[in-house]
Amino acid sequence: MKMKISRREILGAGTVAGCAAIGGALLKGANVAAASPSAAAVPWTWKKMDPAEIQERAYQSAWEKIGCMYGACESILGTLADRYGAPYNTFPVDATVYGSGGIGGIGSVCGTVNASGLLFNLFVKNQNDLFALCSEMSLWYEKASLPVYRPKKPKVDIEIVRSVAGSNLCHISSTKWANASGYKVLTNEHFERCNRLVADAAAEIVRMLNEYDAGNMAFKQKLNDFSQQCLSCHGPGNTTANVASGMTCNPCHENPH
Amino acid sequence: MKMKISRREILGAGTVAGCAAIGGALLKGANVAAASPSAAAVPWTWKKMDPAEIQERAYQSAWEKIGCMYGACESILGTLADRYGAPYNTFPVDATVYGSGGIGGIGSVCGTVNASGLLFNLFVKNQNDLFALCSEMSLWYEKASLPVYRPKKPKVDIEIVRSVAGSNLCHISSTKWANASGYKVLTNEHFERCNRLVADAAAEIVRMLNEYDAGNMAFKQKLNDFSQQCLSCHGPGNTTANVASGMTCNPCHENPH
Incomplete structure (x- = not known):
């Protein structure tokens, strides 16, 4: 433990609503929806879908490129693109492969949390909502026992042990799972675990966007x-x-x- | 310190080339350039530019939305869009605001490192290169004493203390700077520091893409x-x-x- 905390007093506890407020403060006065002169404008219209329906696609897409951020983005944007065309088919979704392994394999933020931020940003109407949704998703990721999803056509057809990441960082999440399961990292079993988790995260993102778009988003995480x-x-x-x-x-x- | 390391022997030291190899392994068999049926195809053509010429735009754009990921992406994609139009003007660059404050204010990966991954993914030709560039950028960010850039039209016209983040995480980077400077987080002085850092990071991304595209990328970080x-x-x-x-x-x- 290298971080020094310089004051000893513990005051009253904060709330995750405070974190959303921090997020809002960071973007005070900003307008997420305002397009720069040279950019395609967001937000795009969200189209309700069943979270369960994109899960197999998320899992298979994640395997296709060993891409956690890609799998989440491709399953959602690709489904919208197939159904409705533009603007959903204009996004270069292959440019989200970089999120794999915590950004190019460096073990930083999990690609599914990164994907959620990008997807929320494409669809939500202001920065306070954007930041609150990012916080909700990150805490969901940290606390959930994952993976839950069972693929219809598994690439590695074994029981996958669940674990709780306790962090939104790829390397912590993966190490927790490796220690819980006994499998080594960057094995096919590890990728199977991560790609099932992509299906869980993609469904959670869709669930949240459905709720948010319907005006009844319930923030539950603390x-x-x-x-x-x-x-x-x-x-x-x-x-x-x-x-x-x-x-x-x-x-x-x-x-x- | 909660992470337990379960074996005591220290073998020979690894290399950052090993990390790039890990990245490559993560994407074994994947083709970054292959577009999904519904997606705009990458890679796009990189156009050489002077790193220094986009720095003021990066700084001002970052201030416009208190957006670190946005400032880096907007300055580079916006400059390309202004000069060359499509495909550079098709990217919804406002959808990168989410990277602020370590993804929606949660303090995870710095938005400039996140921006670098997205930008590399838009322009580089294969996954090994993509992952190696991400690793190089992350280690540059961790080790550099920042910010260096002095704005032409500063929003907060003071001397800004430099600090070394030692990590690619937003909250560690910001805390290191807050402790070094004596300023509190989420103040205008803190945003001034971060937005000058965006100008430094955007220039580094351009420098790397210039070198990479010319076929003479020199990987130096370990x-x-x-x-x-x-x-x-x-x-x-x-x-x-x-x-x-x-x-x-x-x-x-x-x-x-």
């Missing part, structure tokens, strides 16, 4: 108590205010108090 | 010795093989050996 305590001093607007984060703190930070 | 030791057991193909990461380990992990 940072855990440990992290809320950290941010009650270190978060923006508080005593120390040297940390801007909506990630769960305890996978990497101990409580020094 | 993981530090500490991280290479970790991966010499825990990395793919090694004894334990439970970690797939090209991020520097020591910001979050101590050496338990």
